[in-house]
Amino acid sequence: MKATILNIGDELLIGQVVNTNAAFMAKELTKAGIDVCGTFVIGDRAEDIESYLRHCLSVSDAVLITGGLGPTKDDITKTTLCRFFGSELYENQEALANIQRIFSARGYELTPINRQQSWVPRCCTLVNNILGTAPCMWFDTEDGKVVVSLPGVPFEAENLMTTEIVTRLQQHFQTDFIINKNILVQGIGESFLSDMIEQWELSLPKTIRLAYLPQAGMVKLRLTARGNDRAMLVQQVDDAVESLYPIAGRYIVGEDLESLAELVAHTMKKYGKTLASAESCTGGSVAQRLTAMAGASEYFKGGVVSYCNEVKECALGVNHSTLELHTAVSENTVREMAEGVRLRLNADYAVATTGVAGPGGGTADTPVGTVWIGLASKEKVIAKRLNFGDRRAQVIDRAVNAVYSELVKLVREENEK
Amino acid sequence: MKATILNIGDELLIGQVVNTNAAFMAKELTKAGIDVCGTFVIGDRAEDIESYLRHCLSVSDAVLITGGLGPTKDDITKTTLCRFFGSELYENQEALANIQRIFSARGYELTPINRQQSWVPRCCTLVNNILGTAPCMWFDTEDGKVVVSLPGVPFEAENLMTTEIVTRLQQHFQTDFIINKNILVQGIGESFLSDMIEQWELSLPKTIRLAYLPQAGMVKLRLTARGNDRAMLVQQVDDAVESLYPIAGRYIVGEDLESLAELVAHTMKKYGKTLASAESCTGGSVAQRLTAMAGASEYFKGGVVSYCNEVKECALGVNHSTLELHTAVSENTVREMAEGVRLRLNADYAVATTGVAGPGGGTADTPVGTVWIGLASKEKVIAKRLNFGDRRAQVIDRAVNAVYSELVKLVREENEK
Numbered sequence: 012m013k014a015t016i017l018n019i020g021d022e023l024l025i026g027q028v029v030n031t032n033a034a035f036m037a038k039e040l041t042k043a044g045i046d047v048c049g050t051f052v053i054g055d056r057a058e059d060i061e062s063y064l065r066h067c068l069s070v071s072d073a074v075l076i077t078g079g080l081g082p083t084k085d086d087i088t089k090t091t092l093c094r095f096f097g098s099e100l101y102e103n104q105e106a107l108a109n110i111q112r113i114f115s116a117r118g119y120e121l122t123p124i125n126r127q128q129s130w131v132p133r134c135c136t137l138v139n140n141i142l143g144t145a146p147c148m149w150f151d152t153e154d155g156k157v158v159v160s161l162p163g164v165p166f167e168a169e170n171l172m173t174t175e176i177v178t179r180l181q182q183h184f185q186t187d188f189i190i191n192k193n194i195l196v197q198g199i200g201e202s203f204l205s206d207m208i209e210q211w212e213l214s215l216p217k218t219i220r221l222a223y224l225p226q227a228g229m230v231k232l233r234l235t236a237r238g239n240d241r242a243m244l245v246q247q248v249d250d251a252v253e254s255l256y257p258i259a260g261r262y263i264v265g266e267d268l269e270s271l272a273e274l275v276a277h278t279m280k281k282y283g284k285t286l287a288s289a290e291s292c293t294g295g296s297v298a299q300r301l302t303a304m305a306g307a308s309e310y311f312k313g314g315v316v317s318y319c320n321e322v323k324e325c326a327l328g329v330n331h332s333t334l335e336l337h338t339a340v341s342e343n344t345v346r347e348m349a350e351g352v353r354l355r356l357n358a359d360y361a362v363a364t365t366g367v368a369g370p371g372g373g374t375a376d377t378p379v380g381t382v383w384i385g386l387a388s389k390e391k392v393i394a395k396r397l398n399f400g401d402r403r404a405q406v407i408d409r410a411v412n413a414v415y416s417e418l419v420k421l422v423r424e425e426n427e428k
Numbered sequence: 429m430k431a432t433i434l435n436i437g438d439e440l441l442i443g444q445v446v447n448t449n450a451a452f453m454a455k456e457l458t459k460a461g462i463d464v465c466g467t468f469v470i471g472d473r474a475e476d477i478e479s480y481l482r483h484c485l486s487v488s489d490a491v492l493i494t495g496g497l498g499p500t501k502d503d504i505t506k507t508t509l510c511r512f513f514g515s516e517l518y519e520n521q522e523a524l525a526n527i528q529r530i531f532s533a534r535g536y537e538l539t540p541i542n543r544q545q546s547w548v549p550r551c552c553t554l555v556n557n558i559l560g561t562a563p564c565m566w567f568d569t570e571d572g573k574v575v576v577s578l579p580g581v582p583f584e585a586e587n588l589m590t591t592e593i594v595t596r597l598q599q600h601f602q603t604d605f606i607i608n609k610n611i612l613v614q615g616i617g618e619s620f621l622s623d624m625i626e627q628w629e630l631s632l633p634k635t636i637r638l639a640y641l642p643q644a645g646m647v648k649l650r651l652t653a654r655g656n657d658r659a660m661l662v663q664q665v666d667d668a669v670e671s672l673y674p675i676a677g678r679y680i681v682g683e684d685l686e687s688l689a690e691l692v693a694h695t696m697k698k699y700g701k702t703l704a705s706a707e708s709c710t711g712g713s714v715a716q717r718l719t720a721m722a723g724a725s726e727y728f729k730g731g732v733v734s735y736c737n738e739v740k741e742c743a744l745g746v747n748h749s750t751l752e753l754h755t756a757v758s759e760n761t762v763r764e765m766a767e768g769v770r771l772r773l774n775a776d777y778a779v780a781t782t783g784v785a786g787p788g789g790g791t792a793d794t795p796v797g798t799v800w801i802g803l804a805s806k807e808k809v810i811a812k813r814l815n816f817g818d819r820r821a822q823v824i825d826r827a828v829n830a831v832y833s834e835l836v837k838l839v840r841e842e843n844e845k
Contacts, residue, residue, distance in 0.1 A: 024467065025464065027641050028451070030451065031446055048471070049470050052468075293719075295719060298716075299716040312739055313743065315731070316719070318719060325774070
């Protein structure tokens with residue numbers, strides 16, 4: 012079964028908005044075993060919408076459309092689809108009730124222009140969009156294909172995809188069972204990993220496909236099993252994962268997690284430990300990625316962004332002489348930062364970063380990209396010198412991932428005994 | 429002149445990678461007065477590349493391709509383009525020298541597979557990709573159209589777009605002069621702003637187009653002037669901007685800046701003032717966005733992420749009784765946070781946030797979305813209560829933008845006297 016994605020909106024065409032909808036939708040479809048064969052971005056013009064919809068239907072079984080469902084004049088997706096399917100608009104009571112509910116929750120009066128959002132083509136099935144006022148519309152074509160029109164607002168589209176659309180597509184097209192399993196691998200490059208697990212990969216049952224999904228500083232291995240015997244697929248995936256540990260276990264940092272930040276949250280909560288951070292070159296990113304996830308207050312006590320030396324001294328208790336003697340980017344400094352923040356914020360564990368993110372500030376001894384990371388527990392303090400290249404954003408990103416990965420190792424080591 | 433963008437890569441089709449290249453390229457093309465009429469994402473399959481390239485050439489004057497130029501077997505863009513244009517590959521000495529330079533800088537030996545990257549079709553013009561080993565190739569078609577093949581690595585593609593490709597396209601197609609001017613507006617919704625400046629918009633000369641580019645918590649107005657008399661266009665844009673201030677000046681927070689974080693950096697440096705931050709609900713984002721930009725150490729001293737009450741007390745000096753009496757999300761707390769971090773980190777200005785980002789933690793008096801922001805200078809402390817809705821990511825994003833915007837106002841007020 013093949014799908015295409017058609018994202019409609021002038022704001023996408025001029026590059027004002029990054030098309031995150033396409034990636035999110037493609038990821039959900041792929042996980043469900045539905046192949047995406049193309050993604051198309053076009054403007055709010057009726058003739059473009061019609062011609063690309065026709066093209067998408069000619070190359071795929073399902074077309075997922077986003078955008079152009081707002082209440083203003085430039086939003087023409089709904090009327091264009093109505094004409095395309097030779098239907099007529101009517102006021103859908105379920106859509107109207109949804110819009111009224113949202114307006115009254117916000118304390119606004121329903122205006123005629125917003126009420127119009129409840130009008131949908133007679134030939135479509137309404138899928139209730141509980142997070143927004145734009146209707147989500149499901150169209151069945153005469154030859155068994157499907158066109159779904161979703162709102163362009165990312166959190167509305169994401170919610171509809173995960174709660175309704177993917178499942179309905181699987182049912183409609185009676186797709187195979189799909190079992191996905193993610194394994195996070197860290198500390199080994201993609202090509203070395205690929206050599207290391209080649210024999211294991213070759214021994215996988217035909218029902219299982221392996222994908223390498225490299226991210227900054229780590230590789231996500233995704234096993235996808237597909238077939239009609241769900242219990243057997245689960246067993247096959249479990250067996251495959253189990254047999255991977257003897258080969259590459261020392262590089263495996265987690266399972267079924269999307270990111271290292273999730274792994275940190277999972278690990279700290281699992282062992283009931285608290286965390287504090289002291290950041291120089293990462294400038295708050297270590298804290299920011301953890302606190303972006305709900306529930307961070309269960310384990311994250313807080314952090315200090317000690318961007319200048321003075322703050323390293325006054326807020327973290329780094330010795331003036333350490334900074335004078337060893338400089339800010341040194342083993343001694345990062346150790347004192349980690350230990351200082353752990354004690355001052357009264358946490359079980361602490362992490363610290365100090366480095367040269369660039370583009371300026373590098374020296375012969377400490378070139379741009381050099382990062383010292385530090386970890387402190389009640390038992391010990393560890394420091395590690397790394398280099399992450401010469402691009403600022405990448406240096407920060409990789410330093411954060413290295414900190415997360417070393418932290419998880421340390422916490423496991425000290426609590427799994 | 430119209431352009432299309434063709435992004436090639438299976439990693440885009442499965443949603444593993446968000447297609448930031450399309451947005452960046454579209455933005456640069458739009459700024460240069462080149463209209464993007466479609467963006468297409470397809471996999472690494474020769475027949476798809478050929479058929480969509482043919483389609484793109486039928487609807488636009490220039491086709492910008494990214495991806496599929498790596499050294500591995502699945503990268504087939506180069507050979508496909510070579511066949512499409514009926515050409516043959518040869519070893520380009522400039523490309524080879526570039527690859528050798530990059531390998532020797534990294535201390536690696538050049539392998540045969542990497543050397544192959546210097547082979548390009550005879551019919552193309554090489555555009556040197558100084559940041560990477562994949563060649564950038566410019567093809568002229570018989571009917572005066574242009575196809576450019578760029579590497580898929582974002583920083584390589586971005587560098588080529590801004591330093592070479594856009595200018596070459598403008599020269600090739602002899603496009604008009606384009607003058608762009610951005611005006612950042614804050615504290616007023618898009619529709620109210622549109623009503624307020626309607627008469628001004630109607631009075632703009634025909635050479636100038638106005639675009640509303642809403643972002644989280646602010647609106648970017650973009651004036652684009654197009655014509656063949658550069659000096660006149662500059663004058664027209666200057667006049668238009670000047671005449672906007674009497675009408676909407678109190679909502680204008682900056683010109684020619686991409687974001688509020690940039691405006692903060694610009695303002696602090698302009699007045700030579702330093703900044704510290706104390707963050708609860710924003711969890712490090714205030715610091716992170718500032719330090720993501722090079723040069724932050726010129727004005728940003730550091731910050732405290734006081735995620736739990738204990739840290740508010742021990743690291744910021746918030747009184748225990750304040751937290752007991754008024755709770756963590758209160759005017760008194762945010763005032764003590766701002767003043768505390770300013771004094772402890774010895775900064776000219778400080779900002780603070782405390783709120784309920786959600787989804788949990790809300791009460792009747794302090795529902796999810798409630799955020800107190802605080803600002804401290806040597807002269808005063810200000811606090812403001814705001815509500816940013818019920819989605820965690822949005823609450824954090826808007827709170828950060830509100831903090832930046834209020835800070836800029838305060839710094840200007842106290843230093844422009």
